[in-house]
Amino acid sequence: MLEATGTPALRFLLEHGSYRRALSAFPSLTPVCLASIATGAHPDVHGIPHLVWWNRGEERLVEYGSSFAALRAAGLARGIRDTIVNLNERHLSKRAQTIYEALEDEGLTTAAINITTYRGRTRHLSTIPGAPAVNGPKRFFFYSLYESDATGAPLAVLNRALGSIDAYAAAVGRWLVTRDGFDLLVFYLPDYDFASHALGPDAAHEALARADASIAALFAAAGGPDDFLERYAVVLCSDHGQTHVERAARLVVAGARVTASNRAAMVYGDDPRALAAALDGEPSVGVAAFLDGGRLVARRAGEEDVALLDEFPGGAERMAAALRNPNAGEVLVSAADGWEFVDLAGRHHIGGGSHGSLAGPDSEVPMLTVGLGPPPASITGIKRLLLEHFEAGVSRAA
Numbered sequence: 001m002l003e004a005t006g007t008p009a010l011r012f013l014l015e016h017g018s019y020r021r022a023l024s025a026f027p028s029l030t031p032v033c034l035a036s037i038a039t040g041a042h043p044d045v046h047g048i049p050h051l052v053w054w055n056r057g058e059e060r061l062v063e064y065g066s067s068f069a070a071l072r073a074a075g076l077a078r079g080i081r082d083t084i085v086n087l088n089e090r091h092l093s094k095r096a097q098t099i100y101e102a103l104e105d106e107g108l109t110t111a112a113i114n115i116t117t118y119r120g121r122t123r124h125l126s127t128i129p130g131a132p133a134v135n136g137p138k139r140f141f142f143y144s145l146y147e148s149d150a151t152g153a154p155l156a157v158l159n160r161a162l163g164s165i166d167a168y169a170a171a172v173g174r175w176l177v178t179r180d181g182f183d184l185l186v187f188y189l190p191d192y193d194f195a196s197h198a199l200g201p202d203a204a205h206e207a208l209a210r211a212d213a214s215i216a217a218l219f220a221a222a223g224g225p226d227d228f229l230e231r232y233a234v235v236l237c238s239d240h241g242q243t244h245v246e247r248a249a250r251l252v253v254a255g256a257r258v259t260a261s262n263r264a265a266m267v268y269g270d271d272p273r274a275l276a277a278a279l280d281g282e283p284s285v286g287v288a289a290f291l292d293g294g295r296l297v298a299r300r301a302g303e304e305d306v307a308l309l310d311e312f313p314g315g316a317e318r319m320a321a322a323l324r325n326p327n328a329g330e331v332l333v334s335a336a337d338g339w340e341f342v343d344l345a346g347r348h349h350i351g352g353g354s355h356g357s358l359a360g361p362d363s364e365v366p367m368l369t370v371g372l373g374p375p376p377a378s379i380t381g382i383k384r385l386l387l388e389h390f391e392a393g394v395s396r397a398a
């Protein structure tokens, strides 16, 4: 969609930068991928395993919002708290360092709008009385719930289908660029993913045009696109791709706990090989994998061969990093082409788009850099690129 787009702001950036396709993390689901972007690491380091997972320490399910119905099925108040607060305060590993923490420790000012992985060093009170305080970047804006500065932006949550979230981001972003109020701005536009789930991966043109308009608002605040690039370097990327969904399945493994959503699933239980074998006849399973004494094993239809993962870009490496996450299930499942796993509430996206698997269309993302040298080959390379950029800037200034 990006490569073929004629929308003006995105086209301008494509014509002024270096572009490649890069790889996402596995599972290629937003909480996992945004944590990988923010920390420069895979799930074995950052600890976020899936949209929905079993918290062994607390013996309970964590659901980050596979769908609103799934959130309600998991307990709405706790689901919202897990998604907004606990993901950053408790689930994101302390061994991982976010880009906000790294740059602010160097005395720089970071800003984030709407991105769900935001852990930083500055305590922010909520705009909603009774909601907990959280630690974010110095300048922090989150769906009207946390706002470090009064920007006059409209409410973010009233009409998502019409793009209210990205319109909020654009209003806050315009305010920040007008003041040159940051060293790093993370500008997250999720409305495109929302539209692509409903319409399919090659049909959300209107949502892409709205994303373009949100970026154009930043350009305008700097005095135009050329002035914007005079002042800022840019990384433009997606956190994951999407594929068409034609069929949906509810994964069940006797005697085990299954957490499933979109195109990835995890199975929690005692004997990983037996759990994977229980899925041998299941057509929705593209490949299942587990660790056997620390060794990666891939299984499909009774055949065990780690080379099964070579069908997928970065398959073995990304699967191993996902399995070595202490919060992951004993078995991880990547969906077969065209299949999706229903969530807790039975929701799916048949006729539309979804993501989460190891397959290329779910896992490949556009990666564009302007003023930063060659784009990284993985979303986990963005943090290092930014750190090198700011280090170079600091030593030049000295």
Ligand SMILES: [Zn+2]
Pocket: 030, 193, 194, 197, 355
């Ligand atoms: Zn999505």
